[in-house]
Amino acid sequence: MVTEIAEFTAQPGKAEALRAGLLRGLEVIRTAEGCRAARLCRGVEDPERFIYAIEWETLEDHTVRFRGGPRFAEYRSHINGLFVEPVIARHFEPAEG
Numbered sequence: 001m002v003t004e005i006a007e008f009t010a011q012p013g014k015a016e017a018l019r020a021g022l023l024r025g026l027e028v029i030r031t032a033e034g035c036r037a038a039r040l041c042r043g044v045e046d047p048e049r050f051i052y053a054i055e056w057e058t059l060e061d062h063t064v065r066f067r068g069g070p071r072f073a074e075y076r077s078h079i080n081g082l083f084v085e086p087v088i089a090r091h092f093e094p095a096e097g
Helices: 015-030 059-066 070-077
Strands: 002-009 035-042 049-056 088-092
Touching (some): 002 059, 015 035, 015 049, 015 070
Antiparallel strands (some): 002 088
């Protein structure tokens, strides 16, 4: 299992629109092959920032199958123009056991 953490910062004045778009995008991500779980969180100290925490079966489920497939364009269509580039995305694997 691999956990993706992707951080988004809203364009000025677009935090609510980004939140709505990220929630619509979350529906797309949850149907992707290899997605085990996904959630959206909003910054407490900085409500203009959001993160996705997505559990994938494998790194390739995200980097190859999702990002290289048609679902990625569908997901991005919900958030284009609403966030500051670049999105910070990192992948993590369990460190316990």
